[in-house]
Amino acid sequence: xxxxxxxxxxxxxxxxxxxxxxxxRLRGAGTKDWYGQQLQGEILDTRAYRGIVSYDPxxxxxxxRCGTSLAEIxxxxxxxxxxxxxxPPHFGRAATLGGCIAAGISGPRRAQAxxxxxxxxxxxxxxxxxxxxxxxxxxxxxxxxxDVARLMAGSLGTLGLMLDxxxxxxxxxxxxxxxxxxxxxxxxxxxxxEWGGRxxxxxxxxxxxxxxxxRLSGAETAVKTARNTIGGEVVDAxxxxxxxxxxxxxxxxxxASIPPDAALWRLALPSITEPLQxxxxxxxxxxxxxxxxxxxxxxxxVRISAKQAGGHATIFRAGRNFDRxxxxxxxxxxxxxxxxxxLKEAFDPARIFNRARMYPDF
Numbered sequence: 001x002x003x004x005x006x007x008x009x010x011x012x013x014x015x016x017x018x019x020x021x022x023x024x025r026l027r028g029a030g031t032k033d034w035y036g037q038q039l040q041g042e043i044l045d046t047r048a049y050r051g052i053v054s055y056d057p058x059x060x061x062x063x064x065r066c067g068t069s070l071a072e073i074x075x076x077x078x079x080x081x082x083x084x085x086x087x088p089p090h091f092g093r094a095a096t097l098g099g100c101i102a103a104g105i106s107g108p109r110r111a112q113a114x115x116x117x118x119x120x121x122x123x124x125x126x127x128x129x130x131x132x133x134x135x136x137x138x139x140x141x142x143x144x145x146x147d148v149a150r151l152m153a154g155s156l157g158t159l160g161l162m163l164d165x166x167x168x169x170x171x172x173x174x175x176x177x178x179x180x181x182x183x184x185x186x187x188x189x190x191x192x193x194e195w196g197g198r199x200x201x202x203x204x205x206x207x208x209x210x211x212x213x214x215r216l217s218g219a220e221t222a223v224k225t226a227r228n229t230i231g232g233e234v235v236d237a238x239x240x241x242x243x244x245x246x247x248x249x250x251x252x253x254x255x256a257s258i259p260p261d262a263a264l265w266r267l268a269l270p271s272i273t274e275p276l277q278x279x280x281x282x283x284x285x286x287x288x289x290x291x292x293x294x295x296x297x298x299x300x301x302v303r304i305s306a307k308q309a310g311g312h313a314t315i316f317r318a319g320r321n322f323d324r325x326x327x328x329x330x331x332x333x334x335x336x337x338x339x340x341x342x343l344k345e346a347f348d349p350a351r352i353f354n355r356a357r358m359y360p361d362f
Contacts, residue, residue, distance in 0.1 A: 104154025
């Protein structure tokens with residue numbers, strides 16, 4: 001089918017699903033099916049609606065359809081030495097742009113470059129009434145009022161079906177090197193926060209098993225100066241690329257095995273928080289602000305620990321025996337949840353889109 005026919009077909013299908021109060025499961029390649037609460041409803045596969053609509057390297061903006069593969073987009077950008085600066089994980093070779101933005105997950109560069117939502121300039125979407133709505137545009141300063149386009153990032157498809165997305169891109173750095181340091185977790189936190197307050201071109205950091213890795217990116221002179229300033233041992237370029245890719249795609253040995261009764265938790269904490277003294281393996285990223293923790297500790301203890309440290313905890317992946325009924329995502333405070341429910345009511349009053357994917361009653 002042509003693009004116009006696909007949109008018409010989807011609109012008819014969504015209107016009928018709304019009339020029947022029948023849930024639809026918005027899905028691209030399904031590379032992130034494991035993320036979130038539950039999978040419900042008939043699959044609405046977005047991959048037929050694909051292709052790059054426009055790309056102007058001089059304007060640093062690419063517009064593509066939701067079913068376009070991330071690999072295709074990144075290949076087009078690479079031809080012009082540009083990139084998706086939030087370094088999105090694929091979690092599978094067929095990952096799509098729509099799924100990438102719906103999940104809202106960013107990679108190692110996020111602490112320096114920004115999150116996925118920060119790069120969404122505009123979106124064309126379809127609501128629960130089958131209507132096509134357009135928000136934002138193709139330039140950075142295009143928002144007056146509520147920034148609806150960026151609401152789609154991390155919504156897990158609960159607000160509507162994204163059709164086209166305009167994404168800001170950035171040039172690839174001229175030089176990148178990775179340094180490593182032998183240090184414990186407490187000293188790693190101290191170093192990262194000290195460096196974070198200085199004008200150093202740090203674009204990624206990670207600590208695990210007594211080793212801190214730091215990536216420097218930018219102009220050759222800036223990288224060389226920073227390397228001389230902070231010291232450390234230079235990591236072979238191929239090994240470094242493999243390491244950061246392993247963190248981004250969670251193919252690194254740290255993520256390789258989650259015990260049946262355990263879960264991989266993702267903790268968002270103040271960067272100055274020292275390593276939590278709780279059982280299980282821990283890995284720190286984003287200057288200490290993101291912590292990965294594999295543990296069979298009960299969910300209440302994990303969440304209380306995160307809250308006491310000034311953050312929150314999300315179940316990212318879980319072993320086959322882990323009880324997901326505790327809730328994948330930390331419940332929002334009542335005022336914020338009221339806003340979420342209002343948005344859901346405005347875009348999808350029949351609650352047909354990815355029902356219960358974010359919260360059981362959402």
